[in-house]
Amino acid sequence: MSYETDNNPQIRELALTVREFINTHAISLEHTLRADAHGIDPDVRSQLQAAAREAGVFAPTAPVEFGGLGLNHVAQAVILEESGRSLLGPTAMNCAAPDEGNILLLDKVTTPAQREKYLAPLARGEVRSSFSMTEPTPGAGADPDMLTTTATKTASGWSINGSKWFITGAEGASFSIVMARTDVGATMFLVDADNPGMTVKRSLDTLDSAFSGGHGEVVFTQCEVSDDSVLGEVGQGFKYAQVRLGPARLTHCMRWLGAARRAHEVAVAYATDRPMFGTQLSSLGMAQQMIADNEIDIAASRALIHRAAWVLDQGHAARKETSIAKTFVAEATYRIVDRSMQLCGAEGTSGDLPIAQIFRDIRPFRIYDGPSEVHRWSLSRRAVRQSENNILPGDWA
Ligand SMILES: Cc1cc2nc3c(=O)[nH]c(=O)nc-3n(C[C@H](O)[C@H](O)[C@H](O)COP(=O)(O)OP(=O)(O)OC[C@H]3O[C@@H](n4cnc5c(N)ncnc54)[C@H](O)[C@@H]3O)c2cc1C
16 A cells, blocks of 8 residues: 555655744744743644744644645644654644544534534634533533433524533634434534523633643533534534544544654754763663664554555545544654653653653543543454454445
8 A cells, every 4th residue: 555645746746844843933032931821822733824824834724725735644644653753743734633533523524604604714714613522420521421411492592501621722613513312312512602591611721731722611601602503513513523533533643753853853962962971862772662662663653554545535434543643643653752751861850851741731631532432342342343244454434
């Protein structure tokens, strides 16, 4: 199998431009990220997005009609990995979560009016958005069927009631895609931030800190929305969630692989420059093993991401491939960053190098977009089904 990007000079050129953009613009502003403050400063975001537009690297996943680059999944794998080398990169290029996943969903499931009102400004980076699914116990989490937020039909539309939390970007988003239970099943609604029935109650204090708007607890109290606010069809919410989640978990893998690669680059430079025991750290066997294991984890992660992206580009749902990639990459990138920190000694744990910030931000990836255990559970059930049904290895799911 060969991928479209293998011999595509345009994608290679774009990747080099992104690398230059990240090195020149994003990395120099990383000092503005702080472990004790959530999200990216709005002025820094505006400044970086203007520079990304200027460099021609803005919105690589968004439709061309809204100024995006409209890349396919395999090309995204190359470009989003480069964007992730700085934690500011994906925001600068308008391909950060949750907006990037919401752009994908809105591009597939919207009326023309919703497309103009929500997708157009989001793709152009004029507004931010959020995706409201997870709820405090006993509500939806790893098991989405536990959904407790309700939407009840009224004379003029719907009334939404319930609580959501860990909603990335909720603070400052101009709208949220909200999953709620109706009498015919889970349904997605587009709720404007100025709706008096939707309140961001608080911003959670979390380990990571590089997501714009942090992670909010959002309360819906008799939140009245019109029929025009339904995204797609009533009762089809879980189906649309699948449309978003497969590709969106893969773009997370791409970005985090870039971040892990950056930690590795820093660690290799440190090990090369650090004299000790009459030689360089990079010449000591146990350090060499950590460097080599990082290389192996990077190569394996990239191969799984490209494979899943290629299956998506063939028009398949790639549920199995994205699940395998997500589980492996979330764990491998954590190992890469952990080894990189070890190689850099005390400095690796400090703000003098970017590794500590990446370490904090990458850890939650093993929990969101499906915890590793959920993916293993579903992969195992699929394996049993496949062996029972005699499905061939090349059959897509
Ligand atoms: C940084 C961050 C950003 C997030 N952003 C968003 C967002 O924008 N929108 C949104 O809706 N949600 C978001 N989430 C929430 C995320 O989707 C949930 O945390 C995730 O679905 C798990 O749900 P939970 O936290 O309720 O854990 P629970 O459902 O309580 O699960 C707890 C643990 O149980 C274990 N487990 C689960 N299933 C199984 C199984 N089958 N077998 C064995 N063990 C199992 C796993 O280890 C899991 O971590 C975010 C979370 C984080 C940390």
